[in-house]
Amino acid sequence: MKTLVLSVLVLTLVSCDASTKEFIGSSWRITDLVKEGKSIPVANEVTLFIKSDTEFLLKLDRNSCFGTYEITGKDGIKMLDLGCTKICCDSEFSLAVVNALSKVSKINLNKDRVTLSGENVTVKFKKELKASNRIKMMQKDKKIIVKDEGSRQNGKISSNGKIQRPNESKEKVAYLPSENFIMLYKSPCKGSCEEYQLKILEDGLIYYTGESNATIKGRHRVEIPAKDAMALYTAFEQVNFNSFEDNYINERLMDLQYTKLTFRGKTIKIRGRDTAPEKLRTLLEKVEEQGKIVLEKLKNK
Known part of the structure; x- marks a missing residue:
């Protein structure tokens, strides 16, 4: 796995006269991206995690970015x-976010x-709900080893914000935080089964990805009432989802579509x-019923 080293401004979510301690373990989700006066639709989730008073992690749809931050001036x-x-492949929106962040110089926290x-860039974030839960999850980070195998090109940043380093190979540790979401995945099959994925967050945001044979393809974002999302989370907790086995497979139906259900x-x-x-x-x-509602929303857009 290659590591891309980007000279990019680090995201810090504190003003110079505020205590950074209250932000450690918090998470922030992107809500708006504007480049050169043009609003770019949020196609997938991009989340910023504040790991400590000096470290942060930026979670894209496929990859994770990590670094340090420091407050400068007011x-x-x-x-x-x-x-x-570098895991294939992040969406164009995720890449646009990384590119935009390399041009940021000011922060306004409210x-x-x-x-x-x-x-010519503006990036807006919203603090995620239940930050206390995020703090606990950040303390349970999973470590993965990634290789730094780039090459530097005269020490300059390329158009996509990447710096490549020649003849360098070292291991770095990237921290991938545990995720707090409900996910439904429907696989393809030998017939015309729709392959798609739903990622449901606690505040009602839903990220949909349609793949092969899907009625609606590509990445989309929709929103449902927060109470409906929380009702789903409550249902998972009430049945003790972790108590179920990892697989319920009918071996005689190998050519049929399978389903993956994920919770925390x-x-x-x-x-x-x-x-x-x-109960499962x-x-x-x-x-699945929520998935039908999402598809209807997308059809009516």
């Missing part, structure tokens, strides 16, 4: 190196909102509903 932020894992701005890091694979317990089937039906 409303400025200092530019430092940002390292990103309670649960933060705006990062610079020459645990994933269950199901092929053949009759193999799953009744009921839970799956609730998530």
